[in-house]
Amino acid sequence: MEITITPGKIDVLAVSGTIDALTAAEITASFNKHIHDGHPDVVADFSNVEFMSSAGLRAILASVKEARAAGGDFRLACPQPAIDKLLKMAGFHNIVKIFPTVQDALASFGD
Amino acid sequence: MKKRLSIVIGSGSILCAASLGLMRALKREGIQVDMSVGCSGGSLYAASIALGWDTETAQSLTVDLYKTDIVEGYTHNLRAAMAGEARFTEASGLVDDKVMLDRLAAAFGEKTFDDTIMPLYVVVTELYSGEAVVFSSGKIVDVTRASSAIPMVFPPVKIGDKLLVDGAVSNPLPIDVAIKEGSDVILAMGFELPTRKRMNSYAAVTSHFNNLYMNNILKSSFAFYNAAHHAELIPVLPAFDRPIGGFDHHQLPYIIEQGERAAAEQIPYLKRLLAESS
Numbered sequence: 001m002e003i004t005i006t007p008g009k010i011d012v013l014a015v016s017g018t019i020d021a022l023t024a025a026e027i028t029a030s031f032n033k034h035i036h037d038g039h040p041d042v043v044a045d046f047s048n049v050e051f052m053s054s055a056g057l058r059a060i061l062a063s064v065k066e067a068r069a070a071g072g073d074f075r076l077a078c079p080q081p082a083i084d085k086l087l088k089m090a091g092f093h094n095i096v097k098i099f100p101t102v103q104d105a106l107a108s109f110g111d
Numbered sequence: 112m113k114k115r116l117s118i119v120i121g122s123g124s125i126l127c128a129a130s131l132g133l134m135r136a137l138k139r140e141g142i143q144v145d146m147s148v149g150c151s152g153g154s155l156y157a158a159s160i161a162l163g164w165d166t167e168t169a170q171s172l173t174v175d176l177y178k179t180d181i182v183e184g185y186t187h188n189l190r191a192a193m194a195g196e197a198r199f200t201e202a203s204g205l206v207d208d209k210v211m212l213d214r215l216a217a218a219f220g221e222k223t224f225d226d227t228i229m230p231l232y233v234v235v236t237e238l239y240s241g242e243a244v245v246f247s248s249g250k251i252v253d254v255t256r257a258s259s260a261i262p263m264v265f266p267p268v269k270i271g272d273k274l275l276v277d278g279a280v281s282n283p284l285p286i287d288v289a290i291k292e293g294s295d296v297i298l299a300m301g302f303e304l305p306t307r308k309r310m311n312s313y314a315a316v317t318s319h320f321n322n323l324y325m326n327n328i329l330k331s332s333f334a335f336y337n338a339a340h341h342a343e344l345i346p347v348l349p350a351f352d353r354p355i356g357g358f359d360h361h362q363l364p365y366i367i368e369q370g371e372r373a374a375a376e377q378i379p380y381l382k383r384l385l386a387e388s389s
Contacts, residue, residue, distance in 0.1 A: 020380055022387065053345055054337045054345070082376070085350075086346060088330075089346065090334045090338075091331065
């Protein structure tokens with residue numbers, strides 16, 4: 001699992017690899033550190049996430065809560081179909097803003 | 112310490128046969144299951160796994176069970192019930208359950224939960240309260256029959272002092288049972304029921320709304336269990352690219368293949384997870 005940060009008005013955190021019980025703690029720590037370093041608004045680019053388990057879902061939820069508690073928001077962009085199916089099944093589309101592209105996610109912060 | 116692996120098979124009628132593909136994938140990888148949980152159609156496969164049956168034996172159960180004669184008389188009796196010509200109460204069903212019961216009896220005989228090679232839990236619903244009842248003892252044929260009692264289609268089943276219907280009414284994917292019984296890793300195979308674009312009869316509209324309710328219960332409960340569980344929950348969600356009717360047993364090879372395919376996607380992670388000490 002790797003996280004690449006593209007700085008901007010809103011930073012984009014691109015995740016690649018798997019988000020599961022073996023990587024969830026690391027990803028939560030990275031996301032939360034970024035949020036508390038003065039970037040409460042975050043777009044997570046999931047286009048290169050190949051696999052996600054329930055631990056991955058809980059990691060996302062933890063970061064969403066952290067960002068919102070810091071006055072910002074954590075938004076997801078371009079999950080692969082299998083990941084998106086899991087997000088829908090777990091009700092994440094109801095509580096997290098999820099967009100088909102990174103551009104859409106970035107633009108949504110201007111709303 | 113070895114992680115305790117459970118398999119949970121939800122409701123989904125003949126689609127539940129996809130769990131045979133999951134078992135095939137696990138067997139190929141030499142992965143042992145420690146606990147089996149099921150409800151509704153999934154209870155039949157949960158039982159067959161817990162009894163240690165091979166997939167061929169479980170597949171022949173499916174072929175025998177899902178023949179149209181198990182719902183013989185449905186349309187005629189539905190018309191009679193709608194017209195008020197036939198008395199209908201909470202203890203009624205539109206279909207005589209004799210054929211279904213005979214088929215289950217032929218498959219499971221006198222076997223009880225004590226005959227299983229791993230713990231087996233089957234979820235059924237108490238008709239009056241709507242509460243889930245979890246069985247871990249008794250005759251398998253009685254409990255699977257009760258868990259498969261589609262409301263109004265098949266009559267409810269009385270076990271002890273409880274009148275019981277389909278487990279899917281209260282808990283279409285009983286992950287909570289595996290959580291409560293101490294699983295570390297849970298493979299959960301669930302199925303969204305098909306919905307319709309066009310409906311030309313009362314029965315079709317009823318079926319459509321029923322499936323919407325069921326799918327929403329499935330998603331809500333999955334979301335809750337996912338958020339609440341401390342260990343790892345691995346959903347195995349087969350994708351079907353064609354409509355499959357409740358009695359399309361000629362589609363069995365395809366259903367099983369899709370189950371195996373969905374399982375194969377999870378196997379690498381499952382192996383890594385099980386290799387880690389708990």
